[in-house]
Amino acid sequence: MTELETQLLRIIEEQQQQLMQQQVQLQKQQQALDTMQTKIIQALSAQSKTIKSDQQSLQQAQKSLATMQKQFHELERSTASYTEQINGKVREMSLITANNEEILERISTTQHSVSSEVAKAQQNLLETSEILKKISSR
Numbered sequence: 001m002t003e004l005e006t007q008l009l010r011i012i013e014e015q016q017q018q019l020m021q022q023q024v025q026l027q028k029q030q031q032a033l034d035t036m037q038t039k040i041i042q043a044l045s046a047q048s049k050t051i052k053s054d055q056q057s058l059q060q061a062q063k064s065l066a067t068m069q070k071q072f073h074e075l076e077r078s079t080a081s082y083t084e085q086i087n088g089k090v091r092e093m094s095l096i097t098a099n100n101e102e103i104l105e106r107i108s109t110t111q112h113s114v115s116s117e118v119a120k121a122q123q124n125l126l127e128t129s130e131i132l133k134k135i136s137s138r
Helices: 003-071 073-137
Strands: none
Touching: 003 073
């Protein structure tokens, strides 16, 4: 084997080592994203249950207010204000839910991108391996 071939082989081996390190880093990032996504999904699930419970509580409160309005006509203005606040909270919760869905979509997109990069790195490793096989068979 000539000096040039030896140098080329060494360069290719170094590149392959770098690609393998990149693949390991990408896999670690993928695992971190998976863990983060799982935690976010768990948090969103818990938050969703809380929101649902709050919405049920708010609906019950609105029913109670309707009964109170029949009994206490003079309090009608203050109960309307209270209902307005409750509806504002429901809108806030709806916005939070929408934002959470947007975050999940971003995480999914990022995860897809990382998976794509891992696939590219694996393809590069395969191609490098083929080149090494060709060189070593010479």
